[in-house]
Amino acid sequence: MRVAEAQLCFNCLSRGHQARFCRRNTFCSVTDCGRRHHPLVHSERRSEQSEVGGAPAATVATAATAAISPNRRPIAFSMLKATLMGHNGMSREALVFVDPGSDVTLVSSKLRKALQLKKGRSVSVPLSTVGGEKRTVATEIEGRKLTNELTGAQWTIVKDRYPHLRDLPLQDVGGEPDLLLGLDHVELLAPREVRMGRQGEPIAEKNLLGWAAKGPIVGRASSPAGIADSQGTVSVHFLMAEEEHRLAHRFFNGEALGTEVKPQPLWSNEDQVVLGHLEKNIQKLDGQPGYMVKLPWRPQVEQLGSNLPQAEQRWMRLRQRLSRDSRFKEHYEGAIQRILTEGFAREIYTYDPSEKPLEGDPRLESGQFFLPHQGVYKNERREKLRVVFDASAQTCGLSLNKVLFCGPKLQTEVTHVLTRFREFKVAFRSDIQDMFARIHLHPQDAKKHRFLFQKMGEKLIRVYQMDRLTFGDGPSPCVAIATLRRTARDFGTKGSLAVESIEENFYVDDWLESVATLDVAESLAKEVDEILKQGNFQLTKWLSNDGRFSRMEANADRRDAVLGVFWDNLGGGSSQGLPDGGGFQSSLRVILTAKKPSWMLVWEKVGSCDNANSNLILRTCLC
Structure with a gap:
């Protein structure tokens, strides 16, 4: 159904108003568009404008080339780190990709937002060189990411293999670049000095930004080289119209869902610091179930000043909305x-906002920081x-999230969780109620999580303090998952099915499991529940495809959503309607469908229906 036929807003895709009256100040991110509509309806909006008499939209074509030979040594691209500054004085260390094959310099939209650069096709970015010299780089905004992640290297380790690189101040680089430096700034690319080794070894060039190495490297992902393993592919050159490209991208993403071969994560130095910090600072509470954690702070936390005036301004705006919307206020x-x-x-404490703080006023207490908050349905x-807390709200260029390490992504891939969820005959699910709020914050960290509130008619503003892990902090997901797994290690039996299930079958706060029999399901659910209670984690909303599962609530909706997709579990004890019997049989069943259907997960089981080791295939189909 088209957006217009569904009477939705073209800007926010909500009902009840038109785009010209929409309060969301957003613009289409599709390249060369910039119109006021949602990027998902870019093609539809353009076609409608053409139908009502506008000029026919030109077909946008995309050309690209990719070539990696099989069994070829990995190639490190020329990348380095530099400090980029916005016109408001904000600065950020960025990954610069030196690309002599590009005739234009591009900056990612992610970096634009971080430096608060104005929207537009072109922008100037001040850049500091290695010698402290400042250059202004004229760039264009790229609405999407500049490239896929590029192969780099841990040069601080790799350079020791090559005598000609050992004394150079090379940096560890790799990943998705923030700035693509092209030939329009050839003065920055021009090499001042070059270091070369033997044939087949990497070279290093020094330009105005510093030293950058590139070329073939000996080593695999698991070696000290710290580089991504090269995968052999076929050289491809393609030219595709925008619409066909979108459809092809959608199709192949669906085909690859859950089947991609992904290497084991290589934690960065920063991630390793966070994991080491959490290992030492997730501490069991004395005399009660649960844990207390010290958050992983960056050194810049000492520069975090008081932001009470900014918090008051945000609260006053929220209070105005509460006064206009009685239902929202009640909720x-x-x-x-x-x-x-x-x-x-x-x-x-409470205070009168009309009175200036004097000596001894709690508003002048050091170490406190106030979080603006908002309501999300x-x-x-x-x-x-x-209630969601805005830990990204800035004061003098700093925010709570800017002075916190986010930590690595610890959650298991969602497709792996869903696949294992339908592996065996009896499937069940549950989730942890208020997972983040079950973890206590260290008192010094809690002082940086204060917020303002005031009921209608009250003169005094009340200052509250969050004493638990907060929804909105960057490291909260990492901290919560690390605490969950610590609970399993502290109170579970090593190597047991319960510990393995906690570590592998949770997607943040959702637990999805499947086992061969109902007895095993009952036993496993009891053991995991008892372990997690020791960490103050409460499992709720039990659901199973077997109506005899004792923990399932009497009024549970047996056609429920699981991780954003609907689970049709009405097949009872026969595990999604598979035919009973021990013979060799095949069954193809649709088991999961997206809430807004665009694809389906299809489970195909071939072999004996009573055999837990029979083949299981997870397929995706576009619909």
């Missing part, structure tokens, strides 16, 4: 009251509201 006050009743937050029916 918001209820959500705040629940946070206080559950003990997740507590009142610290969990569903389209606007029934359940969650």
Whole structure:
């Protein structure tokens, strides 16, 4: 169904208003568009404008070339790190890809947002060179990422293999670049000095930005070289119109879902620092179940000043909305009251905003930081509201998230969890209620998680403090998963099915499991529940495809959503309608469908239906 036929806003895809009255100030991110509509309806909007008499839209074509020979040594691209500055004085260390094959310099939209550069096709970015000299680089904004992740190397380790590189100040580089430096700034690319070794060894060039190495490297991903393993592919050159490219991209993404071969993650130095910090600073509470954690702070936390005036401005804007929307106000006050009743937050002090703080006023207390907050509904029916804290709100160029390490991505791939979820006959699921809020913050960290609230009619503003892990902090997912796995190690039996399930079959707070028999399901659910209670994690919303599962709630909706897709589990104890019997049989069943159907997961089981080791294939189909 088209957006216009569904009477949706072209800008935010919501009902009840037109795009010209939409409050969201967003623009299409498709290259060379910039119009006020959602990027997902770019093609539809363009075709509608053409139908009502506008000029026919030109077909946008994309050309690209890729070539990696099989069994070829990995090639490290010329990349280095440089400091880029915005016109407001903000700076950020960025990964620069030196590309002499490009005739234009590009900056990613991610970097544009980080430096708060103005939107537009072109922008100038001040850049600091290795000698402290500042150059202004004229660039163009790229609406999408510049390239895929590029092969780099841990040059601080690799250079020791090559005598001609050992004394050079090379940096560890690799990943998705922030700035693509092209020949339009050839003065920055021109080499001032070159170091070469023997044939087949990498070379290093020194330009105005510093030293950058490139070329073939001996080593694999698991070796000290620290580089990505090269995969053999076929050289391809293609020219494709935009619409055909979108459809092909959608098709092959669906075909590859859950089947990609991904290397084991290589933690960066920063990630290793975070994991080491959490290993030492996730501590068991004395005399009660649960854990307390010290958050992984960057050294810049010492520069984080008071932001009470900014927090007051954000609160006043939110208060105006509450006064206009009585239903939103009711839900918001209820959500705040629940946070206080559950003990997740507590009142610290009150103050009169009309009075200036004098000596001894708690508003002048050092070490406190105030988080703006907003309400987000969990569903389209606007029934359940969650309070989300804005840890990215900046004060003097710094925010809470800027002075926190985010940590590595620890959650298991969603497709792996879903595949194992339908591997055996009896499947069941549950989730942890208020997972983040079950983890206590260290008192010094909690002081940086204060927020303002004031009921209608009250003169004084109340200052509350979140004493639990906060939804909105960058490292919260990493901290929560690390604490969950620590609970399994501390209170589970090493090598047991329960510990393995906690470590492998949770997707953040959702537990999805399947086993061969109902007895095993009951036993495993009991053991995992008892382990997690020791960490103050409460499992709720039990659901199974077997109606005899004792933990399933009486009023549970047996056609429920699982990780954003619908699970049709009405097949009862026969595991999704597979025919009973021990003979060799084949069955093809649609088991998971997206909420907004564009693809389906199809489970094909070939072999004996009673054999737990029979072949299992997960396929995707476009619909």
